[in-house]
Amino acid sequence: MRPGRAPGSHQAPSGAAARVLRPLLAPGVTLAVRLYRSGVRPLPSRAVRKIIHIDCDCFFAAIEMRDDPRLAGRPMAVGGAPDRRGVIATCNYEARAFGVHSAMASRQALALCPQLLIVRPRFEAYKAASRQIHAILQDYTELIEPLSLDEAYLDVSDSAHFSGSATRIAQDIRRRVREQLDITVSAGVAPNKFLAKIASDWHKPDGLCVITPPEVDAFVAALPVARLHGVGKVTAERLARLGIQRCSDLREWQRLALVREFGSFGERLWQLARGIDERPVRVERRRQTLSVEHTFDRDLPDLAACVAELPALLEQLEHRLARLDSAYRADKPLVKLKFHDFTQTTLEQAGAGRDGGSYQRLLAAAFARGGRPVRLIGVGVRLVDLREGGEQLALFE
Ligand SMILES: [Mg+2]
Numbered sequence: 001m002r003p004g005r006a007p008g009s010h011q012a013p014s015g016a017a018a019r020v021l022r023p024l025l026a027p028g029v030t031l032a033v034r035l036y037r038s039g040v041r042p043l044p045s046r047a048v049r050k051i052i053h054i055d056c057d058c059f060f061a062a063i064e065m066r067d068d069p070r071l072a073g074r075p076m077a078v079g080g081a082p083d084r085r086g087v088i089a090t091c092n093y094e095a096r097a098f099g100v101h102s103a104m105a106s107r108q109a110l111a112l113c114p115q116l117l118i119v120r121p122r123f124e125a126y127k128a129a130s131r132q133i134h135a136i137l138q139d140y141t142e143l144i145e146p147l148s149l150d151e152a153y154l155d156v157s158d159s160a161h162f163s164g165s166a167t168r169i170a171q172d173i174r175r176r177v178r179e180q181l182d183i184t185v186s187a188g189v190a191p192n193k194f195l196a197k198i199a200s201d202w203h204k205p206d207g208l209c210v211i212t213p214p215e216v217d218a219f220v221a222a223l224p225v226a227r228l229h230g231v232g233k234v235t236a237e238r239l240a241r242l243g244i245q246r247c248s249d250l251r252e253w254q255r256l257a258l259v260r261e262f263g264s265f266g267e268r269l270w271q272l273a274r275g276i277d278e279r280p281v282r283v284e285r286r287r288q289t290l291s292v293e294h295t296f297d298r299d300l301p302d303l304a305a306c307v308a309e310l311p312a313l314l315e316q317l318e319h320r321l322a323r324l325d326s327a328y329r330a331d332k333p334l335v336k337l338k339f340h341d342f343t344q345t346t347l348e349q350a351g352a353g354r355d356g357g358s359y360q361r362l363l364a365a366a367f368a369r370g371g372r373p374v375r376l377i378g379v380g381v382r383l384v385d386l387r388e389g390g391e392q393l394a395l396f397e
Contacts, residue, residue: 001215013066048213049157050166051281053188053196054173056150057205058333060090062183063125064365075100076117082106082342093205093309119347122344126150129181136176144279153193167210174208191216194229194277220275221248228272230265237261247273289334291326291380292316299340299373306363313379314359321381328383330354335362336378339370348382 013118054061060078075095079085098113110116130149131189137144143155162168169342177185184206188199195211202209211219216247224246226236242261244250250273258266271277292313298308303310321330334348347366352358359379367374 004186030212037094042259049155050159050164050191050192051193051196052154052166053190053193053195054133054152054154055200055204056133056177056340057184057186057190058092058120059150059183060089060095060126061092063094063129064119064122065092066182067125071117073117074117075113075115076119077106077109078121079106079109079118079119080120080342082110085343086341087343088118096271101117121208127184132181133177133185135305135368136173136180140173143281143283145283150213153196153281160291167208168209172210174206191280192275192277193281194272195219195275197229198223205323216275219272221246221251223247225250225269225273228269230268230272235262235265239387242299258284265374277325287328287385288385289382290320290328291334291336291378292320293376293380295337295338295376295379296374299375300377301373303364303367306367306377307360310356310359310363310379311376313377314356317379317381324383327386329386330381331384332382333358333362334380334382335359335366336376336380337363337366337370337374338376340375344376345371346378354381361374 002153044223061076061253062223063104064078072092077088077091077095077097077100079090082105088102088104088106088109089102090102091100091109092222095109095113095116098116100109100113100127108117109118126149132153133150134144134146137152137154137300140161141154141156141159145153147153156164156166156169159166160171161170166189170189172183174187177183186200186204186207188196188202188209190196190199190210190211195216199211200207202215214289217247225239225244228247231239232361239245239250244253251270253261253270255267258270260266262269294309294313300309324330332348332350333352333354334346336344336346338344345366347362347369349358349362350361
């Protein structure tokens with residue numbers, strides 16, 4: 001017998017156990033309360049939503065190949081130089097065929113694919129493309145949640161375009177991005193965020209995958225648990241040891257048994273295995289930090305050169321803080337350094353003041369982590385959201 005199917009596991013908990021378990025067993029209620037407290041508008045009562053997840057294909061690499069066609073048709077990547085401990089940010093599909101992937105050390109990537117061409121990132125070009133894509137998306141709905149420069153969720157449940165067909169909206173977005181930006185986008189259409197994100201990856205690159213409400217059940221049943229949102233390598237291995245490979249295996253487990261095994265994530269697993277994900281598309285992402293940063297034309301060779309740049313940066317930060325929304329309070333100071341090889345480090349200090357001395361100490365500690373020439377310095381503060389319930393929503397997410 002599997003541990004999760006022990007007799008009595010379905011009995012209603014009482015006493016202290018009930019106090020612990022009841023919130024977990026009634027997620028709809030607690031989610032609604034959390035959303036209410038945080039000022040997010042309540043979920044529409046309508047049962048079915050139409051969510052699109054759009055995701056550009058090898059975005060940085062696609063922009064580079066577009067702007068320099070000599071890079072196309074051969075393995076290439078965007079990233080740091082191999083002799084400087086650089087890493088791959090993105091690579092094209094020709095490079096992926098050799099096993100190269102993002103976050104891999106450039107040196108290792110070259111070992112796998114000796115003919116790999118690695119070019120330096122041009123973030124301004126990527127940001128410009130991202131703005132163009134965002135402008136296209138806004139033609140269909142205002143309910144857009146950007147996840148990164150090249151990825152976003154759209155809630156088109158109430159969109160009047162194409163008689164409300166999310167599939168045709170996704171097709172149109174793909175067509176327009178291809179025509180206007182000359183890069184490809186994959187899209188997923190589904191009744192919720194978790195499935196839309198899986199769908200956009202399903203026929204990548206340059207693909208569209210639609211999971212209609214009647215298809216959800218069979219699609220999710222066959223889905224390997226490793227594809228679930230929040231299931232990383234460790235959890236996937238733990239699930240495998242319990243004999244759980246696919247969501248259909250997961251469905252055999254009772255809710256309480258999963259909570260016992262995985263804590264609050266067990267509740268989430270129970271829901272995802274049934275294709276349930278009620279997270280709304282959140283237009284306004286809560287700000288967690290406010291910072292100013294500067295990329296120097298020439299790398300700063302040592303700590304003294306970095307310290308010399310601090311006063312100007314702190315002055316800019318003060319200007320930004322003076323305009324900060326009253327919903328936030330500035331908290332502990334933080335410093336970010338990007339070294340010449342594009343590795344970066346961020347340090348913050350609880351309890352420290354926002355004076356020059358605190359930033360100088362943080363800068364020294366951050367510099368010591370790399371001990372290499374610096375191309376970018378950022379100074380900032382962590383923000384506390386003063387709106388009631390803000391923290392709870394952050395925890396849920
Ligand atoms: Mg992408």
